[in-house]
Amino acid sequence: MTPVxxxxxxxxxxxYVIWMVFASLIVVGISTLIQTRRVGPVGAGIVLxxxxxxxxxxxxxxxxxxxxxxxxxxxxVVSAVVQLVVSRWLFIFRRVVTPIVSGxxxxxxxxxxxxxxxxxxxxxxxxEPVGGTVTAFVALVIVAALALRGSALLRLWGPPIGIVGxxxxxxxxxxxxxxxxxxxxxxxxxQEWPGLEFEFGVAFWTLLPSYVFLGIIIxxxxxxxxxxxxxxxxxxxxxxxxxxxxxAIAGSGVSNMLAGIGGTVPTAINPAGAAFxxxxxxxxxxxxxxxxLIFILLAFVPKASGLLSTxxxxxxxxxxxxxxxxxxxxxxxxxxxSEPNPQKLIVAGMxxxxxxxxxxxxxxxxxxxxxxxxxxxxxxxxxxFAAIAMILYLELTNPRRMRFRSKLDIDSLPELNDFxxxxxxxxxxxxxxxxxxxxxxxxxxxxxxxMDFNLDLNADDDEIDDVERTLVVVASSDGDVxxxxxxxxxxxxxxxxxxxxxxDFDDENIVEQELSLQLLRNYASSVQHQQYHGTxxxxxxxxxxxx
Numbered sequence: 001m002t003p004v005x006x007x008x009x010x011x012x013x014x015x016y017v018i019w020m021v022f023a024s025l026i027v028v029g030i031s032t033l034i035q036t037r038r039v040g041p042v043g044a045g046i047v048l049x050x051x052x053x054x055x056x057x058x059x060x061x062x063x064x065x066x067x068x069x070x071x072x073x074x075x076x077v078v079s080a081v082v083q084l085v086v087s088r089w090l091f092i093f094r095r096v097v098t099p100i101v102s103g104x105x106x107x108x109x110x111x112x113x114x115x116x117x118x119x120x121x122x123x124x125x126x127x128e129p130v131g132g133t134v135t136a137f138v139a140l141v142i143v144a145a146l147a148l149r150g151s152a153l154l155r156l157w158g159p160p161i162g163i164v165g166x167x168x169x170x171x172x173x174x175x176x177x178x179x180x181x182x183x184x185x186x187x188x189x190x191q192e193w194p195g196l197e198f199e200f201g202v203a204f205w206t207l208l209p210s211y212v213f214l215g216i217i218i219x220x221x222x223x224x225x226x227x228x229x230x231x232x233x234x235x236x237x238x239x240x241x242x243x244x245x246x247x248a249i250a251g252s253g254v255s256n257m258l259a260g261i262g263g264t265v266p267t268a269i270n271p272a273g274a275a276f277x278x279x280x281x282x283x284x285x286x287x288x289x290x291x292x293l294i295f296i297l298l299a300f301v302p303k304a305s306g307l308l309s310t311x312x313x314x315x316x317x318x319x320x321x322x323x324x325x326x327x328x329x330x331x332x333x334x335x336x337x338s339e340p341n342p343q344k345l346i347v348a349g350m351x352x353x354x355x356x357x358x359x360x361x362x363x364x365x366x367x368x369x370x371x372x373x374x375x376x377x378x379x380x381x382x383x384x385f386a387a388i389a390m391i392l393y394l395e396l397t398n399p400r401r402m403r404f405r406s407k408l409d410i411d412s413l414p415e416l417n418d419f420x421x422x423x424x425x426x427x428x429x430x431x432x433x434x435x436x437x438x439x440x441x442x443x444x445x446x447x448x449x450x451m452d453f454n455l456d457l458n459a460d461d462d463e464i465d466d467v468e469r470t471l472v473v474v475a476s477s478d479g480d481v482x483x484x485x486x487x488x489x490x491x492x493x494x495x496x497x498x499x500x501x502x503x504d505f506d507d508e509n510i511v512e513q514e515l516s517l518q519l520l521r522n523y524a525s526s527v528q529h530q531q532y533h534g535t536x537x538x539x540x541x542x543x544x545x546x547x
Contacts, residue, residue, distance in 0.1 A: 355383020
């Protein structure tokens with residue numbers, strides 16, 4: 001659906017539509033195989049089907065209309081590079097690419113997409129002027145009815161069923177042209193290729209910030225989808241492997257690099273994948289291989305491409321209303337569920353309306369140069385920049401974080417205790433809270449140091465001495481609750497899993513190696529262990545005694 005809508009908006013002819021569908025099927029097929037198999041650091045290693053990103057429609061239409069296919073190619077490649085950068089430095093971007101920013105941008109994106117959706121109602125040849133509206137209404141009613149009251153399986157199949165129903169209504173009203181399907185061969189290749197070209201004109205520079213945000217949005221969406229899929233793929237409780245999440249984002253970046261080179265629309269992870277696994281109870285990677293191969297085979301069946309490319313615009317409107325509404329709801333849920341801070345909720349509401357005001361030109365904007373004019377036309381750019389600026393303002397005006405750096409070794413404990421004492425005194429906490437913080441610091445250090453040492457267990461003594469084992473501790477506070485982040489080199493078994501195992505199988509016979517974990521479990525209100533490639537981050541929240 002996405003490549004068809006974008007290609008039709010470009011007015012570049014039927015050949016461009018057919019090529020976009022062909023290239024999209026090839027790209028999502030290959031990238032689904034990469035996500036499933038994992039090639040080095042690229043790929044999640046679980047079933048993560050890819051699909052074309054419907055929320056990228058307004059971005060892509062702006063690119064092909066204002067700059068042509070070469071501009072779209074250049075910008076999609078830029079968004080892919082952004083995803084690869086986020087994947088590599090995910091543990092750093094976690095402070096900037098926050099749920100507030102991503103949720104706000106998703107809400108703005110829903111109104112940006114809506115401005116495109118209803119223009120598709122004009123794509124009709126019916127003599128009766130209400131034919132397009134009736135067709136869109138039929139498709140929307142079917143999709144909404146199944147999404148709201150259908151079974152789990154029918155909810156998943158609701159969009160294609162609604163599209164088929166809308167096409168039937170369009171055929172009855174005389175606005176469904178099936179000639180492209182009839183004339184298309186069963187097996188073949190597209191007759192035209194737009195060619196690989198890059199364009200860096202005015203349109204590229206005005207749309208560049210929007211595509212940087214698009215890359216961030218796809219990375220955030222991939223992050224959430226990968227976490228959900230991990231939870232659905234394994235039996236029992238286990239902590240999230242952020243190395244797999246990094247691989248999923250890198251796989252998404254490679255997928256979009258292929259999409260850019262192929263001259264087609266951006267891709268993203270299909271969020272329905274985790275729902276399928278939860279519904280069927282099947283998470284075998286063989287399913288991912290089958291999905292990828294089916295996509296690739298369908299690319300060489302022009303009948304299938306012709307069928308997709310003939311869906312009338314009003315039918316797409318009915319389907320995309322659901323996409324738009326879901327996108328807004330997902331953005332709002334991301335903001336509300338992940339952020340208890342009321343100030344940051346205000347940021348989300350303000351930036352949403354800032355983006356809407358610029359998107360729909362609700363006030364007069366001064367005429368500057370072409371690039372700045374283009375930036376201010378986009379609600380995504382203006383609202384997104386406003387959200388980042390406000391979040392940075394809140395971070396800079398928060399009580400200052402304190403940072404400690406030393407060698408990751410038991411001998412660093414006195415220095416760590418001095419640091420924690422200074423931190424507790426700066427917050428004017430009493431002796432009991434200070435002692436609890438020092439206990440947490442000691443037990444975490446005792447747990448980390450052996451874990452880090454085990455990495456080099458097979459190395460000789462000289463190699464072990466040459467290994468630089470560094471510990472960074474970042475201390476912050478939220479009211480009377482303290483948060484300590486212990487950042488070190490890549491470790492072994494996940495501490496969060498080990499603490500959970502102690503909770504599940506609690507007994508009086510504590511082995512010596514688990515004593516620190518038992519004490520840490522009693523002192524801390526929560527322990528999170530995020531494992532990235534090359535970096536482990538253990539976040540411990542400590543409430544005051546008696547809380």
